[in-house]
Amino acid sequence: MTISTMRLTGVAAACAIFSINAFAEDSSLTNPAISAVLDGYYQSAERPMSERVEGFGLGHTEVAMSANIDDMFYGKLTAVIEMHDGETELGLEEAFIQTLAMPYGLSMRAGRFLSDIGYLNNQHVHTDAFSDRPAAYRAFLGSHYFDDGVRLSYVAPTDLYWTMGVEAFKGDNMRAADEHNERDYKSTGVYTAFTKIGGDAGINGSWQAGLSYLRNENGRMTAEEHDHVAVLDEHDHEHSHSAQYTGENTYVADFVYKWAPNGNYKYQHLTLSGEFFRVTDFKPLEEEHDEHDAHDDEGKDYQDGWYLSSVYQFSPHWSAGLRYGQVDTQMMHDDHFDPQKLKETEVSLAWHQSHFSTVRLQYTNQQGTNFDGIEDDNVITLQYIMTLGAHGAHQF
Amino acid sequence: MRINSKQFLPKALKTLTLAVTLGFISNAQAEFNIFACEPEYAALAKELAPDARIYSATTAMQDPHQVQARPSLIAKMRQADLAICAGADLEIGWLPMLQMKSANAKVRSTDQGLFFAAEQIDTVDQMKSVDRSMGDVHAKGNPHLHFDPKRLLGVAEALTQKLMQLDPDSTAQYQANLARFSQRWNDAIPRWEQKAKPLNGKKIIAYHSSFKYLFNWLGLEQVADLEPKPGIPPSSSHLASLLTRAKQGDILAIIIASYQSERGADWLGERADLPVIVLPMSVGGNEQSVDLFSLYDSAIDLLLAAK
Numbered sequence: 172m173t174i175s176t177m178r179l180t181g182v183a184a185a186c187a188i189f190s191i192n193a194f195a196e197d198s199s200l201t202n203p204a205i206s207a208v209l210d211g212y213y214q215s216a217e218r219p220m221s222e223r224v225e226g227f228g229l230g231h232t233e234v235a236m237s238a239n240i241d242d243m244f245y246g247k248l249t250a251v252i253e254m255h256d257g258e259t260e261l262g263l264e265e266a267f268i269q270t271l272a273m274p275y276g277l278s279m280r281a282g283r284f285l286s287d288i289g290y291l292n293n294q295h296v297h298t299d300a301f302s303d304r305p306a307a308y309r310a311f312l313g314s315h316y317f318d319d320g321v322r323l324s325y326v327a328p329t330d331l332y333w334t335m336g337v338e339a340f341k342g343d344n345m346r347a348a349d350e351h352n353e354r355d356y357k358s359t360g361v362y363t364a365f366t367k368i369g370g371d372a373g374i375n376g377s378w379q380a381g382l383s384y385l386r387n388e389n390g391r392m393t394a395e396e397h398d399h400v401a402v403l404d405e406h407d408h409e410h411s412h413s414a415q416y417t418g419e420n421t422y423v424a425d426f427v428y429k430w431a432p433n434g435n436y437k438y439q440h441l442t443l444s445g446e447f448f449r450v451t452d453f454k455p456l457e458e459e460h461d462e463h464d465a466h467d468d469e470g471k472d473y474q475d476g477w478y479l480s481s482v483y484q485f486s487p488h489w490s491a492g493l494r495y496g497q498v499d500t501q502m503m504h505d506d507h508f509d510p511q512k513l514k515e516t517e518v519s520l521a522w523h524q525s526h527f528s529t530v531r532l533q534y535t536n537q538q539g540t541n542f543d544g545i546e547d548d549n550v551i552t553l554q555y556i557m558t559l560g561a562h563g564a565h566q567f
Numbered sequence: 568m569r570i571n572s573k574q575f576l577p578k579a580l581k582t583l584t585l586a587v588t589l590g591f592i593s594n595a596q597a598e599f600n601i602f603a604c605e606p607e608y609a610a611l612a613k614e615l616a617p618d619a620r621i622y623s624a625t626t627a628m629q630d631p632h633q634v635q636a637r638p639s640l641i642a643k644m645r646q647a648d649l650a651i652c653a654g655a656d657l658e659i660g661w662l663p664m665l666q667m668k669s670a671n672a673k674v675r676s677t678d679q680g681l682f683f684a685a686e687q688i689d690t691v692d693q694m695k696s697v698d699r700s701m702g703d704v705h706a707k708g709n710p711h712l713h714f715d716p717k718r719l720l721g722v723a724e725a726l727t728q729k730l731m732q733l734d735p736d737s738t739a740q741y742q743a744n745l746a747r748f749s750q751r752w753n754d755a756i757p758r759w760e761q762k763a764k765p766l767n768g769k770k771i772i773a774y775h776s777s778f779k780y781l782f783n784w785l786g787l788e789q790v791a792d793l794e795p796k797p798g799i800p801p802s803s804s805h806l807a808s809l810l811t812r813a814k815q816g817d818i819l820a821i822i823i824a825s826y827q828s829e830r831g832a833d834w835l836g837e838r839a840d841l842p843v844i845v846l847p848m849s850v851g852g853n854e855q856s857v858d859l860f861s862l863y864d865s866a867i868d869l870l871l872a873a874k
Binding site: 242245269271272273274276277278324325326327328329330331332333334367368369370371374377378379429433434435436437438486487488524525526527559562563564565566567 | 625626628629630632633634635636637638639641642643645646656659660661663664667668669670671672675676699702703798799800826827828
């Protein structure tokens with residue numbers, strides 16, 4: 172369980188929602204943008220490392236409020252209500268302030284927010300074209316990485332879009348497992364640096380490419396002294412936002428290309444995106460000096476994952492997506508590591524009655540090697556995602 | 568080629584220093600940068616501040632409701648001294664995101680370099696209460712106001728004030744530009760009204776409320792909308808009901824904007840034996856529309872051709 176998640180009774184959570192709603196109806200308060208996201212689904216099986224369970228369920232039910240605080244600061248609060256094992260959990264996904272008036276294209280953000288590494292991570296999951304994040308995100312970032320910390324970013328005054336930034340986070344959700352309950356974690360565990368460039372390619376297309384680095388001070392595993400406590404053991408019952416596979420260094424490369432006839436997104440548009448993750452330096456330091464680490468394949472001290480996604484909206488009401496992604500991870504067993512592999516091929520079809528409502532049918536085929544007992548599994552998900560209240564952003 | 572690293576490094580540094588210095592010099596002399604959300608405001612800016620570097624975020628072929636906060640727009644807004652947008656929530660899906668990502672304090676608030684056309688005049692169709700079951704409606708009224716010549720002139724006057732506030736050194740220049748534009752515009756209005764007289768009282772079917780101001784001005788009556796609800800594309804059942812309406816025989820034409828799909832309009836036009844007219848939504852919406860004057864001329868000519 173994550174430290175950030177409070178367990179409340181259903182009644183208390185319901186009260187929290189109603190009080191925010193009452194707030195929204197106060198006509199004297201037209202300033203804050205208040206919105207809610209409703210996400211419900213039924214699926215035939217569970218994807219590993221996912222927050223969604225088998226059968227009926229509710230996904231990220233979000234209530235968000237944002238506004239300019241004054242001429243210098245902007246603030247946003249996003250509360251997420253999730254149901255797990257019959258209990259209602261209220262979590263804070265975002266609670267941050269951002270500067271509005273710093274000079275030279277600089278800005279700072281502080282509080283709890285989504286890290287700006289990679290392409291998908293800074294986007295809210297309800298804007299995705301698939302019901303779950305790619306396996307690489309689920310394995311290495313706990314689906315989406317948000318945390319308590321600060322960010323400094325800079326946008327260059329050039330016609331080619333160029334931004335760069337650094338972040339520092341608490342990093343609790345990115346900690347490697349503590350098998351013996353005696354680990355001395357660093358309180359500021361995660362540092363990131365990222366840069367993105369982008370622009371238009373003709374009148375029809377736009378692109379963005381990025382490189383990110385994440386340093387995780389608490390990402391390395393400690394040696395196991397007792398028998399067979401796999402890092403993964405807990406995760407079947409645990410729907411926290413914690414990363415399942417960590418390492419000291421994570422490198423991410425990402426790109427996205429969007430196309431629309433004449434740049435008009437109303438009727439048709441295509442989005443191609445892909446990201447590559449490499450997570451290195453996770454093996455316990457003692458292990459490196461271990462004399463019986465003989466297996467060649469296990470010698471590698473990195474794990475990686477990638478995905479390629481293509482989503483085509485072929486009419487204002489319909490869009491279809493195709494995504495392939497895989498992760499190659501390592502699971503610790505006593506004094507050695509076993510390689511694991513998960514490959515996911517996914518097709519989705521979505522119907523949009525308006526800008527604000529989506530009903531999606533998704534099929535996933537999973538091919539696993541030594542991964543959670545998955546060999547050749549199929550998952551069907553039927554899902555709705557609807558937003559009400561303030562108009563969301565058309566983020567690139 | 569082999570590069571002598573001992574010589575290369577100082578040379579590279581010199582080049583870099585030169586480049587940076589030049590960069591600052593060109594920055595110091597840089598023109599006034601204007602970011603226009605729609606091409607009609609880029610065109611208006613061109614009339615009022617012809618020396619400025621003007622960039623239009625969208626074209627007349629793009630639905631201004633459905634724009635992505637894409638990297639090129641962030642880069643342009645980062646450099647802007649003034650952002651001119653229609654307002655009335657037309658850009659609600661992308662402008663706030665651009666402002667956030669471009670980190671340019673100059674264009675954050677209407678006290679400074681942000682200008683909303685809809686705030687300068689009274690919009691039509693403002694609503695007391697808005698519910699999404701009514702479609703994607705704007706409580707602040709119809710934002711497509713650039714087809715009302717008198718309102719646009721009001722916007723031009725307010726925009727000139729804004730330009731003088733932000734760039735006081737060129738005050739005389741901006742006043743002269745406004746005087747020249749107002750003169751030409753005021754001369755053109757009666758000419759347009761005279762030309763469009765035959766259109767007065769005619770009934771049309773149109774897509775969305777894109778040309779509400781044009782119709783109001785010329786006395787055209789939009790009796791039906793191809794969209795069942797604002798923002799919702801034409802459905803077959805809705806088109807069927809429009810066909811029944813069209814068969815009453817009093818409709819002049821079906822009108823869509825340059826960024827709207829012709830499919831529904833063509834279907835209806837074929838069955839109801841009505842012409843489908845594609846009007847330029849803005850400057851650049853067809854070959855004739857190269858500035859605001861030719862945009863108006865082209866729109867009126869196209870409507871007259873339907874007779």
